[in-house]
Amino acid sequence: xxxxxxxxxIGPLLRGWREQRRISQLELALKAxxxxxxxxxxxTGRARPSEEMILRLAEHLDVPVRDRNxxxxxxxxxxxxxxxxxxxxxxxxLREGMQRLLQGYEPYPxxxxxxxxxxxxxxxGIAMLLxxxxxxxxxxxxxxxxxxxxxxxxxxxxxxxxxxxGHLLHQMERELALHRLEPLRELYEEVAxxxxxxxxxxxxxxxxxxxxxxPLRIExxxxxxxxxxxISTFNTPMDVTVAELxxxxxxxxxxxxxxxxxxxxx
Numbered sequence: 001x002x003x004x005x006x007x008x009x010i011g012p013l014l015r016g017w018r019e020q021r022r023i024s025q026l027e028l029a030l031k032a033x034x035x036x037x038x039x040x041x042x043x044t045g046r047a048r049p050s051e052e053m054i055l056r057l058a059e060h061l062d063v064p065v066r067d068r069n070x071x072x073x074x075x076x077x078x079x080x081x082x083x084x085x086x087x088x089x090x091x092x093x094l095r096e097g098m099q100r101l102l103q104g105y106e107p108y109p110x111x112x113x114x115x116x117x118x119x120x121x122x123x124x125g126i127a128m129l130l131x132x133x134x135x136x137x138x139x140x141x142x143x144x145x146x147x148x149x150x151x152x153x154x155x156x157x158x159x160x161x162x163x164x165x166g167h168l169l170h171q172m173e174r175e176l177a178l179h180r181l182e183p184l185r186e187l188y189e190e191v192a193x194x195x196x197x198x199x200x201x202x203x204x205x206x207x208x209x210x211x212x213x214x215p216l217r218i219e220x221x222x223x224x225x226x227x228x229x230x231i232s233t234f235n236t237p238m239d240v241t242v243a244e245l246x247x248x249x250x251x252x253x254x255x256x257x258x259x260x261x262x263x264x265x266x
Contacts, residue, residue: 098245105264128264225261231247
């Protein structure tokens with residue numbers, strides 16, 4: 001027989017988030033219009049917080065909506081935030097809006113990612129960057145981290161792979177600290193184990209972008225294209241799926257990249 005370990009109650013979960021945010025019980029109590037004594041009682045299991053109190057504490061601790069549901073479940077309440085499939089009819093307006101945004105950004109690359117970096121939508125600029133990627137990496141669901149860092153993916157064409165790899169792994173570490181998703185941890189361990197280049201192509205100081213943001217420098221059709229990336233999320237999402245979506249756009253970092261992309265995708 002298999003003995004299942006008991007699930008942690010609301011107390012340890014709440015304490016974990018509070019300690020991760022480096023907030024004292026008194027600070028949290030003041031923000032949530034409560035008392036340090038009450039927060040202490042919740043964390044030690046001597047008091048059961050109301051649903052309203054859990055949501056208020058989670059808001060002040062900046063807990064992701066998926067984990068707010070976990071806090072509610074641990075206290076014996078129903079989840080507050082739905083998790084609607086992205087292809088559901090209720091999210092049709094969202095899908096249409098994202099698609100218009102991606103198309104409007106062309107000829108520059110842009111894509112929509114979920115919490116585990118699976119590609120939910122992409123424009124023609126992204127398709128251009130995937131030239132030469134192994135077929136097995138292009139099967140659904142596409143994963144942006146695998147596509148970028150796998151030895152048979154984009155990695156061999158990235159001139160500053162060591163630096164870009166470090167940036168992506170650090171980004172995943174921040175997401176792991178925030179979301180605590182096991183599939184994300186498994187993905188991180190996988191891509192972190194991919195081969196590391198000995199050194200990058202030396203940076204040239206006549207490229208102004210190196211002074212304010214790390215560029216992605218990638219070969220395409222005999223040219224070296226240069227991009228800086230930006231990630232946007234939705235403001236105050238009320239659905240787990242929407243909360244975990246991110247739109248990543250790649251802005252050309254030099255005039256040569258702008259000119260080439262405009263000639264390639266009119």
